[in-house]
Amino acid sequence: MTMTPFPAAALFDWYDRHARILPWRSRWPDLSPAYHVWLSEIMLQQTVVATVIPYFLDFVRRWPSVCDLAAANNDDVMAAWAGLGYYARARNLHRAAKIVCAAHGGNFPESRDALLALPGIGPYTAGAIAAIGFGASSVVVDGNIERVFARYYAISTPLPGAKADISAAYAAQHPGERPSDYPQALMDFANAVCTPKAPACNACPVAAGCAAAKAGTPEIWPVKAIKKPKPERHGIAFVAYSDTGAACLVKRPESGLLGGMLAFPSAGWTPADSDWNADAPLASPPFPANWTLLDDSVSHVFTHFSLTMRVAVARRGAVREGDKLGAGAAWQKVRPASLPTLMRKVWKLAEPVLINQSARHDND
Ligand code: SF4
Structure with missing residues (x-):
């Protein structure tokens, strides 16, 4: 089956005018240090950008390199993380820093398998470090990018089951150019235009090919499995x-x-x-x-x-x-x-x- 192309050129054009300035971000062809990409991505899991910025700045001020972080006292790392929540992230962060420093000479490994072997790094974070830190055309699908692709292709399988289809669409549509900008452009676009509620389809640069916009009910995508109430x-x-x-x-x-x-x-x-x-x-x-x-x-x-x-x-x-x-x-x-x-x-x-x-x- 032929897939409607996802118009990367229109996305890049939008990104060049609207990209957020973030302290861990560089613009292609410059690449951000993998340490900064990793730190920001771990902090951004379950946490919004505005909350993460002061924590990120504080961490890189205290510990300018991954080996500085590795050498830090664990209590200091936990105290600096306090308030960000999901504290297993901080424990894994410190463990991963020690491994990168001791086993990789202070340089993050570039291979996906070596990244996945580090504590706290799953497929999404490995893909993000590879793309944003090393310029690889890796698959980077977070909740924001999921939303854009689920809508653009009107993927009706409920999440999390749809993740495989969404990743496949992402890989098939990757433009091959500006690999570090591509996922960041999608994330900014998802945050500013293709928002969870009331997406701005009228001002959307990719609306012409969007199946959800054609259906007239973009908010119903991505379809989510019904959640049980929390105990x-x-x-x-x-x-x-x-x-x-x-x-x-x-x-x-x-x-x-x-x-x-x-x-x-x-x-x-x-x-x-x-x-x-x-x-x-x-x-x-x-x-x-x-x-x-x-x-x-x-x-x-x-x-x-x-x-x-x-x-x-x-x-x-x-x-x-x-x-x-x-x-x-x-x-x-x-x-x-x-x-x-x-x-x-x-x-x-x-x-x-x-x-x-x-x-x-x-x-x-
Ligand atoms: S047209 Fe609407 S639903 Fe489709 S990608 Fe653009 S903002 Fe999202």
Whole structure:
């Protein structure tokens, strides 16, 4: 079957007028350093560009090369990543940096197989590094590009089953020129013109051949499999605050939710602490204290579940900074920027109450 050609020339013409300026981007024939492409692509997984930019700039300022990142303290890397979410990405990022530095002399490998062998790099990221960092005509299909091709060819197989057809269309239609610009042009175009809702078909440079525009209902593509509602979980975070203005924080186990991140002690919300009883939320505190359960709670959505987290607070007048409270726990100043988003929300709720309690205590 003959495929309607995807008009790359019209796309490039649009890109030359509308390309976003991004700190990790170069324009063909210049290529971005593979380190920058890799870092930005890992950060952009599940995260929007506007959120990623300050993190990317901070990482390349702290660690200008992949070997600088490899040599960094893991706690510093996790703290710098805090707030970006999906913390397994940061753990894999640091592991991959060590491998690139030790096994590849600080240069990212160019072959797809060698890229795929690095922790945290899947087919999409390998394709993106090959195309954007090395100028290869590799297949690069993210959610944005999926949307454009699913619409242009009115691919009716629901995602994720349609991925193979979309990748095949991408490979068949690759223009062979400007290989680093091509996927980036498609991504910018998908973000600005072929948007998820209300695509601007009237101003679209590729509309003449677009099957979805001809059908008059472009929004129905890409067809998605019906999602099951996310299960709900409940838990509690315990925020204890000392006279010296320090809070009790723990470093979470390396594997699992918020792995390796600093967090307030908590209970009930992970498979490891399933015996927590939501009807008696204060029954399993990390240590004895005069705990007060706050009326408000924190909501947070993870990939596989939605969480409602109660928050308990307590003042601990007798502790000093540096006092140990068990494996991985310590009293330290709370720096919200080094906490994962869930724990920032917990702190936002707890901090005013604790400060109030401290003020009352000082006035006693
Ligand atoms: S015509 Fe509409 S649906 Fe088709 S590619 Fe352009 S913006 Fe997307």
